[in-house]
Amino acid sequence: MPAERPERVLVLGIGNVLWADEGFGVRCVEEMAERCALPDRVRLLDGGTQGLYLLPFLEEADALLVFDAIDFGLPPGTLRVLRDADVPAFMGAKKMSLHQTGFQDVLATAQFTGGCPARLTLIGCQPVELEDYGGGLRPAVAAQIGPAIAEAVAELTRWGVPVGDGRTETGDLADASIRRGAYETGRPSAEAACRTGDDRFFPATAKETA
Amino acid sequence: MTTQTPNGFTLDNSGKRIVVDPVTRIEGHMRCEVNVDENGIIRNAVSTGTMWRGLEVILKGRDPRDAWAFTERICGVCTGTHALTSVRAVEDALGIQIPDNANSIRNMMQLALQIHDHIVHFYHLHALDWVNPVNALRADPKATSELQQAVSPSHPLSSPGYFRDVQNRLKKFVESGQLGLFKNGYWDNPAYLLPPEADLMATTHYLEALDLQKEIVKVHTIFGGKNPHPNWLVGGVPCPINIDGVGSVGAINMERLNLVSSIIDKSAEFNRNVYIPDVIAIGGFYRNWLYGGGLSSQACLAYGDIPENPNDFSPEQLHLPRGAIINGNLSEVHDVDPRDPEQVQEFVDHSWYTYGEPGKGLHPWDGETNPHYELGPNAKGTRTNIEELDESAKYSWIKAPRWKGHAMEVGPLARYVVGYAKGHEDIKTQVDGLLRTMDLPFNALFSTLGRTAARALESEYCSRLQRHFFDKMIANIRNGDQSTANVEKWDPSTWPKEAKGVGMTEAPRGALGHWIRIKDGRIENYQCVVPTTWNGSPRDSQGNIGAFEASLMDTKMERPEEPVEILRTLHSFDPCLACSTHVMSPDGQELTRVKVR
Secondary structure, three states, X not given: OOOOOOXXXXXXXXXXXXXXXXXXXXXXXXXXXXXXXXOOOEEEEEEEOOOHHHHHHHHOOOEEEEEEEOOOOOOOOOEEEEEOOHHHHHHHHOEOOHHHHHHHHHHXXXXXXXXXXXXXXXXXXXXXXXXXXXXXXXXXXXXXXXXXXXXXXXXXXXXXXXXXXXXXXOOOOOOHHHOHHHHHHOOOOOOOOOOOOOOOOOXXXXXXXO | OEEEOOOOOEEEOOOEEEEEEOOOOOEOOEEEEEEEOOOOEEEEEEEEEOXXXXXXXXXXXXXXXXXXXXXXXXXXXXXXXXXXXXXXXXXXXXXXXXXXXXXXXXXXXXXXXXXXXXXXXXXXXXXXXXXXXXXXXXXXXXXXXXHHHHHOOOOOXXXXXXXXXXXXXXXXXXXXXXXXXHOXXXXXXXXXXXXXXXXXXXXXXXXXXXXXXXXXXXXXXXXXXXXXXXXXXXXXXXXXXXXXXXXXXXXXXXXXXXXHHHHHHHHHHHHHXXXXXXXXXXXXXXXXXXXXXXXXXXXXXXXXXXXXXXXXXXXXXXXXXXXXXXXXXXXXXXXXOOOOOOOEEEEOOOEOEOOOOOOOEEOHHHOOOOEXXXXXXXXXXXXXXXXXXXXXXXXXXXXXXXXXXXXXXOOXXXXXXXXXXXXXXXXXXXXXXXXXXXXXXXXXXXXXXXXXXHHHHHHHHHHHHHHHHHHHHHHHHHOOOOOOEOOOOOOHHHOOOEEEEEEEEEEOXXXXXXXXXXXXXXXXXXXXXXXXXXXXXXXXXXXXXXXXXXXXXXXXXOOOOOOHHHHHHHHOOOOEHHHXXXXXXXXXXXXXXXXXX
């Protein structure tokens, strides 16, 4: 790990908020903006479902902290922190959604162009539920937002970045209509919006009907 | 067994079955099965979306003014296009007129997305179907420099030293085992025809394209306030204009407009000096590989886009053409009306949904999404582990949209075929010029290469249109009009109790439509018919095959166990399955499985 303190830091939340716990990373960043006062050299960014669009943000950062929902094969709701070389390797080990492939490719591309941040930390949460299109975070995963932010604050402190209580103003977050509160409370009922699918990809449903 | 499809293809599923699952380097999940005869020629093709499609249901009950923000999150590629289609649908339903500047800004954003997507698609997703980066290590940098200067004399980056540097970087990258970007390749397959120098040139441009794409999207950041996921607004655009303002935040000022202008120039230059010359150079080595035409010579559909004036979507006002060609008759281009219940319909006879009765097609305003997953009697494997699909029954999560009953191809090639047939001057000049330069007959256009070339031509045309709308907006501002939004009907109390509307765009990968029904200020029904639903559609009740399936027919595979040719042709459509189907595999495969049975 490089000894010097990172000058510019990118705190990135990735995932698709429309797929239940897949939205974990984006929700962490939203919440962090409400709770933490971050200095100007830290950029808080909702990366959403994007791939290559994120490359310029990576290239301008010396250190990258990513929140994401990751399949670690651990009990649902478990939080894990990975650093540096373990990050891309792990993200490549299991591909559960398209954005991860995208982000893994972004990391590889940044390495190829020489623009990959010198430090890389991933704060990941094992999802409870992904098989719920239009759904919100499950309680066990929502409960990990606080601890995930605590991990992030500890990591930033180790990097020599002061984090205070308060808020961070940024235009880099999701539109108000799909922030967690509005999104989860405005959801139509299960009757109005059918939520099942292919047994190959919905093993839980397959088990019930078997 | 041999069957004849009504749309002119002879299918024979008696040969060896090859399964490719998932098809890689695309957005979303897709599976493809083909039968090849004893000579390795594809005689039957089955394309299937392996995930449930369900983006419409999440919009039920939401505020129509917010729909853009949801649709923008559907996938990682055409985000802005979905947002634009959505605000157009809502404006159509509520009779909202947008101001002139908003039209110019939306067009510039949409064109930026087209250019970005086309360039990224060619260099970062599709090039590896033609270009072998591992072979580039064997190139002579001096000969590469000569090739570059011959191919594009006005491109400044062409010295032997420049190519040597890139080669060394590539070497280091490959030796460090970080093949991530270039994995899943079949690098010793004889289907790759480029000499090492062309491979090095193209790999170098891959890096140049990476730098450029970062610039292109700044147009979204400037006009959309942020990127990724820029902001949109029903009634206009969310960026106020204050031409004399200063600083980097707040309203659009001259400083930021100058940045937009310089980005437009850079994109145009890249299209002219790099992208088109590369397509011609690479295409030249593959000039005899003219497979993959599929439906393009028979049935093409384009909704059209980039209106010259706000709120006017009549065909003669659209810079990207609208029209439909059927039965291979290029002398007649039909107009397309997305409101006509008889024109666009979706069928589910071979899709895992049910409408309750066979052979029924539904217009999107009356669309239904009732999943019904069942495998046909001849399918092999189990419900959770399908070895082989039975295409005589239901076999895909993609619905089958049809235009007046016809399976259609959509996308850059369809737009260019429609434009050419309509005598669109810019398109005709470009196509004739390209064919002349490459010394190819008109029919060569109906191929995988033709699709790839149409995309490059369109990217260049889009750059010119961007310049047009930039100048138009500046002139309008100078005339004293700084308005960017119309909020007269922002308040739901001004809306009718019930309303319905349709929004259309040309997404990079083809015709995109959103149909909305609004009741009591909320979304009652929302249906998206996306480009990959058209192209990737399964068979319909008449047995017509879709564009992907048709494009694979009669292709010769060098090595059936290495699906280079299948990927090449499917990638040429720039498929995006994320929004045509629903993606969520808890334990997806890292590598493509190719099974030969």
